[in-house]
Amino acid sequence: MEQKETWLEKEVAGWETEGIITEYQARAILSKYGLAEPPTSEKTRDKSRLTTVVSVLGAFLIGIGAILAVASNWEKIPDSLKLLLSTGTTFATYVVGWSLKYDTRLHPRVGSALLFLGSILVGATLFLIAQIFNVNAGTHWLVFLWFVAISPLGYGFNQKSILGLNIFTAALWMILYASNMRQFYQSTFETFMLYLLFGMCLYGLGQVHTTITSYAHFRLTYQNSGLFFILLSYFYFSLRTAYERIFAEIGPKNWTLQLLFILFGTTALLSIGYTRLRYKEFRTVRHEFYILLLAFSGWVGVWLLTIFRENVTTSVTYGNLTYTELSSTVATLLFVVFTVMFFALSIGSILIGYYKAVTSFVNLGMSFFVLGILHLYFTTLYRFLPRALAFITGGFILLGMGWYLERKRRSLIQDMEARHE
Amino acid sequence: MNRRRFILMMSVPAVVILAFISVNLYIVYTGQEILLKVAPVDPRDLFRGDYVAPTYEISAIDLGDVSYDTVFSPGETVYAILSKKEKFWTVDSTHHAKPLLSNDQVCMKGRVTRTYGSLVFVEWGIESYFVPEGEGRGIEDMRDAEISAIVSVDSTGSSVLKELLINDEPIS
Numbered sequence: 054m055e056q057k058e059t060w061l062e063k064e065v066a067g068w069e070t071e072g073i074i075t076e077y078q079a080r081a082i083l084s085k086y087g088l089a090e091p092p093t094s095e096k097t098r099d100k101s102r103l104t105t106v107v108s109v110l111g112a113f114l115i116g117i118g119a120i121l122a123v124a125s126n127w128e129k130i131p132d133s134l135k136l137l138l139s140t141g142t143t144f145a146t147y148v149v150g151w152s153l154k155y156d157t158r159l160h161p162r163v164g165s166a167l168l169f170l171g172s173i174l175v176g177a178t179l180f181l182i183a184q185i186f187n188v189n190a191g192t193h194w195l196v197f198l199w200f201v202a203i204s205p206l207g208y209g210f211n212q213k214s215i216l217g218l219n220i221f222t223a224a225l226w227m228i229l230y231a232s233n234m235r236q237f238y239q240s241t242f243e244t245f246m247l248y249l250l251f252g253m254c255l256y257g258l259g260q261v262h263t264t265i266t267s268y269a270h271f272r273l274t275y276q277n278s279g280l281f282f283i284l285l286s287y288f289y290f291s292l293r294t295a296y297e298r299i300f301a302e303i304g305p306k307n308w309t310l311q312l313l314f315i316l317f318g319t320t321a322l323l324s325i326g327y328t329r330l331r332y333k334e335f336r337t338v339r340h341e342f343y344i345l346l347l348a349f350s351g352w353v354g355v356w357l358l359t360i361f362r363e364n365v366t367t368s369v370t371y372g373n374l375t376y377t378e379l380s381s382t383v384a385t386l387l388f389v390v391f392t393v394m395f396f397a398l399s400i401g402s403i404l405i406g407y408y409k410a411v412t413s414f415v416n417l418g419m420s421f422f423v424l425g426i427l428h429l430y431f432t433t434l435y436r437f438l439p440r441a442l443a444f445i446t447g448g449f450i451l452l453g454m455g456w457y458l459e460r461k462r463r464s465l466i467q468d469m470e471a472r473h474e
Numbered sequence: 475m476n477r478r479r480f481i482l483m484m485s486v487p488a489v490v491i492l493a494f495i496s497v498n499l500y501i502v503y504t505g506q507e508i509l510l511k512v513a514p515v516d517p518r519d520l521f522r523g524d525y526v527a528p529t530y531e532i533s534a535i536d537l538g539d540v541s542y543d544t545v546f547s548p549g550e551t552v553y554a555i556l557s558k559k560e561k562f563w564t565v566d567s568t569h570h571a572k573p574l575l576s577n578d579q580v581c582m583k584g585r586v587t588r589t590y591g592s593l594v595f596v597e598w599g600i601e602s603y604f605v606p607e608g609e610g611r612g613i614e615d616m617r618d619a620e621i622s623a624i625v626s627v628d629s630t631g632s633s634v635l636k637e638l639l640i641n642d643e644p645i646s
Contacts, residue, residue: 175490182491187603188602189597189599189600189601190527202491203487206487209479210475
């Protein structure tokens with residue numbers, strides 16, 4: 054019997070991966086054999102989703118308000134009282150949230166929102182302590198502490214919003230850490246190299262979650278974030294500024310950054326390997342495999358460029374100032390190559406979304422595609438036209454593209470939905 | 475989820491918050507207080523509001539004036555021995571490892587941010603002093619006043635900025 058159950062769980066996970074059935078249908082099948090909680094009906098699900106969105110949005114606004122209240126640093130309240138209020142509110146929010154979601158189960162969705170709010174308030178409390186003890190502004194490890202403090206809670210409370218906050222704090226810490234080593238602007242090249250691997254790592258984690266039944270719903274949180282970071286990094290690498298202004302100024306990386314590169318690089322390679330294995334089993338995974346391979350090959354290219362930086366840059370002296378510069382031909386070549394890769398990845402994510410019936414992938418791919426077109430327009434076509442004409446043409450292009458892409462997006466989503474009915 | 479598991483999970487943020495408070499309280503209550511000379515400016519932190527960013531005399535160390543073991547590079551940890559002169563504490567020597575101290579000295583740990591000739595620029599972790607919203611600018615405008623800082627330094631070299639003084643009077 055147990056063997057049959059495991060077989061069914063595996064099969065259902067496979068069907069969901071292939072896009073044959075939706076997450077809702079997968080849960081319905083599993084619940085029939087007592088292997089999962091029964092899913093709510095479509096109508097109830099829509100209402101529940103609205104409740105969740107409203108509650109989480111409310112929690113988010115309160116959380117931001119709390120952080121801003123900390124920032125206003127009211128001198129009327131003594132530090133000890135401020136600390137007591139902040140810590141008390143944080144843990145009281147958690148207790149009420151837990152009670153509503155798990156103990157009394159009266160309002161599970163509001164409970165979830167409060168647990169999410171508690172996780173934001175942990176950050177506000179840490180910022181308050183840092184303020185009281187005058188810890189340096191912009192200190193990266195404060196965000197890291199926040200990440201550590203809430204890291205087990207996403208899985209503990211089985212909640213996507215907290216997992217999302219965890220991913221956000223990790224990404225924020227990385228950018229703060231890299232910019233702490235040098236200036237923010239100068240550190241962006243390393244940051245986006247790191248983000249690219251981080252994105253692949255997240256995407257891979259999402260794939261692994263399809264096989265873990267109790268956390269299968271985390272798949273999309275990981276994969277959406279992963280795809281976002283991959284596309285964002287490629288958008289950055291498709292900017293000429295990245296090569297002309299920043300690349301030449303890259304400094305030596307410290308051991309923490311190198312360790313992160315090794316960690317995320319290894320995980321990214323494992324993700325590609327894992328996708329390759331699944332590709333043999335499920336044909337629909339092939340798009341994911343190609344996307345990850347393309348993303349990683351671009352990273353290898355950028356990494357090789359940093360290794361052989363001295364071969365492609367020249368030293369320029371301007372007055373008393375000496376700086377290094379990447380030759381214009383190489384910069385143009387890199388701009389073209391990475392722009393092509395960026396568009397290929399954007400279209401690729403639309404394709405994955407289409408074949409796997411994931412609307413968010415289609416939306417992400419479309420958004421970055423539009424961003425890429427806008428960037429190309431303002432960096433190339435704009436230069437060849439008089440300013441007024443350029444704006445008018447740009448406006449028409451945007452309106453036309455907006456109309457066409459929205460039509461295309463809707464037809465894709467309708468098509469995806471039709472395939473599942 | 476049962477109560478026990480919930481309490482277990484809550485222990486993680488609780489430990490992080492308590493540890494953070496304890497480390498800072500330890501420095502404040504066990505560390506030696508020293509007085510440093512300051513020149514302020516007024517930026518704003520996204521999460522924590524207005525603050526004064528004090529630049530200390532010890533933020534730029536001229537290796538031509540103090541003894542040192544070997545030259546420093548950006549990113550390296552620097553240990554500086556300070557002793558009290560007439561009113562303020564100033565740097566006597568700089569090291570790559572924590573040196574032995576006499577009774578009238580303290581050792582501060584910092585990070586080299588950049589170097590310029592014999593000058594070594596150091597971040598000590600005490601470069602922000604948080605003030606109520608809108609008050610930072612007022613402090614910045616007091617350019618003629620003598621601004622100093624009371625800093626607590628513990629035995630490991632970690633420091634906490636306790637208070638800023640304007641003409642020897644506390645700001646708050």
